[in-house]
Amino acid sequence: MSGPRTDALAGPPGLVLDARVTRGAFTLDVDVRVAPGEVVAVLGPNGAGKSTLLSAAAGLVPLTGGRAVLDGRVLDDARTGTFLEPADRPVGFVFQSYRLFPHLSVLDNVAFSPRARGAGRTRARAVARDWLDRLGLADLASRRPGDLSGGQAQRVALARALAGAPDLLLLDEPLAALDARTRLDVQSELKRHLAGFAGPCLVVTHDPLEALMLADRLLVLEGGRVVQEGAPAHVARRPATEYVARLVGLNLYAGVADGDAVHLDGGGMLVVPDHGERGPVLVALRPSAVVVSPHRPDVSSVRNTWPATVVGLTMLTDRVRLDLAGEPSALVDVTPAAVAELGLAPGDRVWLSAKATELEVYARG
Ligand SMILES: Nc1ncnc2c1ncn2[C@@H]1O[C@H](COP(=O)(O)OP(=O)(O)OP(=O)(O)O)[C@@H](O)[C@H]1O
Structure with a gap:
C-alpha cells in the first residue's frame, strides 16, 4: 500500500532555489x-542580486515566482502561497544587515541559536562557549x-550562525569586516567548519581568493541572472564574461573563430591552437603570458605579434601590470x-x- 505524498517528495536533498524576486526595477531570476555538503560561493558586481538571493533563501524577502525547497521541504512557493x-x-545566516541582539551578552547571542533549535539553557551556553573559543572570542563572552568593534560583532554573528547546527548555511560576506590577519585565521577556521558541514552552504564574497579557498x-x-557556474578551476581558466575575467585576472576577448584564426569583435586577430571551434568564441590570455618588446619581435614560434601603446602602469606585489591599448588591448x-x-x-x-x-579558446555560451 502506498502512503500519502509527503514533503520529502517535494525535491532532492539540499537546496533547490528556482526563484524569481522583484525588487523595484530589479529582478532576480535564478535556478540554483x-x-x-556543497559550498557554493556567490560572486558578482555590486547590485547583481547576491544578497537578494541569500535573503530569498532565508525568507527575508518572499519569492514573487518559483519555489525554495530545502531537503524536500517547501520553504516558499509563490504559486501556492506557502511561506x-x-x-x-533551519537556516544559519550571517548578513551584514542582520544585527546581534543588543540587550543580550555575546554568550547569550550565540546561545540563542541552539536555544532556538530546542537545546536547554545549560547545553546552549556550553555550545556557545565552544564556538566563541573556536573563533577566538572567549574573552568577549x-x-x-x-x-564590540565591527569585526568582533561580525565574528560573533558567525559563531551564532554556526552554533545553531543549521541545515542550510547562508553567509553574506562573513569576513568582510575583519582585519587582514584575523581574516586569514577565521578563513581557515571557516574552511574547516564548512568541510565538516553536512548541509548546503551559500557564501557571498567579493574576494576571488576567498571564493577559491x-x-x-x-x-x-x-544583473539578477547566473552568467557562469562551475568548479573554481574551470571558471578561473575559462571566464564567461568580462567581469569574471577581471576577477580571475585574465584578458578576455570575444571573437569569431575560423580555423586557427579568431577575428576579434573589438578589432585585431589572434592565431590560436587548432581547437575545432567555429563561430563565436572567447579567448582567454594570462597577463604573464604576453611578452613586451621595444621592436617588432622576430621569433618564428611566436604566432601573435601586435603593436600597442602603454596607457598605464600599476605596481603589484612583485610585478608591474601594464595597461596596453591596441588590437587587442x-x-x-x-x-x-x-x-x-x-x-x-x-604613451x-x-x-x-x-x-x-x-x-585558451572556448565557445561563447
Ligand atoms: N529593499 C530593497 N528595495 C528595493 N530594491 C532593492 C532592495 N534591496 C536591494 N534592492 C535592489 O536589488 C538589486 C540587487 O541588490 P543586492 O543587494 O541583492 O545586490 P548585491 O549583488 O548583493 O550587491 P552588493 O555587492 O552591492 O551587496 C539592486 O539593484 C538593489 O538596488
Whole structure:
C-alpha cells in the first residue's frame, strides 16, 4: 500500500532555489541547486542580486515566482502561497544587515541559536562557549554587542550562525569586516567548519581568493541572472564574461573563430591552437603570458605579434601590470626590472607577442 505524498517528495536533498524576486526595477531570476555538503560561493558586481538571493533563501524577502525547497521541504512557493517564516527555517545566516541582539551578552547571542533549535539553557551556553573559543572570542563572552568593534560583532554573528547546527548555511560576506590577519585565521577556521558541514552552504564574497579557498563551486551573478557556474578551476581558466575575467585576472576577448584564426569583435586577430571551434568564441590570455618588446619581435614560434601603446602602469606585489591599448588591448605583467630596461612610460609604443599555445579558446555560451 502506498502512503500519502509527503514533503520529502517535494525535491532532492539540499537546496533547490528556482526563484524569481522583484525588487523595484530589479529582478532576480535564478535556478540554483546546492547539494548537501556543497559550498557554493556567490560572486558578482555590486547590485547583481547576491544578497537578494541569500535573503530569498532565508525568507527575508518572499519569492514573487518559483519555489525554495530545502531537503524536500517547501520553504516558499509563490504559486501556492506557502511561506515559512525566517525564524521557522533551519537556516544559519550571517548578513551584514542582520544585527546581534543588543540587550543580550555575546554568550547569550550565540546561545540563542541552539536555544532556538530546542537545546536547554545549560547545553546552549556550553555550545556557545565552544564556538566563541573556536573563533577566538572567549574573552568577549560577557560583553554587550554595543561594546564590540565591527569585526568582533561580525565574528560573533558567525559563531551564532554556526552554533545553531543549521541545515542550510547562508553567509553574506562573513569576513568582510575583519582585519587582514584575523581574516586569514577565521578563513581557515571557516574552511574547516564548512568541510565538516553536512548541509548546503551559500557564501557571498567579493574576494576571488576567498571564493577559491572556500568553495566547491562558483556561481556568478550579473544583473539578477547566473552568467557562469562551475568548479573554481574551470571558471578561473575559462571566464564567461568580462567581469569574471577581471576577477580571475585574465584578458578576455570575444571573437569569431575560423580555423586557427579568431577575428576579434573589438578589432585585431589572434592565431590560436587548432581547437575545432567555429563561430563565436572567447579567448582567454594570462597577463604573464604576453611578452613586451621595444621592436617588432622576430621569433618564428611566436604566432601573435601586435603593436600597442602603454596607457598605464600599476605596481603589484612583485610585478608591474601594464595597461596596453591596441588590437587587442591587454593587461600584461612584467618585472620591475623589465620596466626599467625598456624605460616604459605612458604613451610609449611597444610590440606585444603571445604564443598561440598560451591562448585558451572556448565557445561563447
Ligand atoms: N529593499 C530593497 N528595495 C528595493 N530594491 C532593492 C532592495 N534591496 C536591494 N534592492 C535592489 O536589488 C538589486 C540587487 O541588490 P543586492 O543587494 O541583492 O545586490 P548585491 O549583488 O548583493 O550587491 P552588493 O555587492 O552591492 O551587496 C539592486 O539593484 C538593489 O538596488
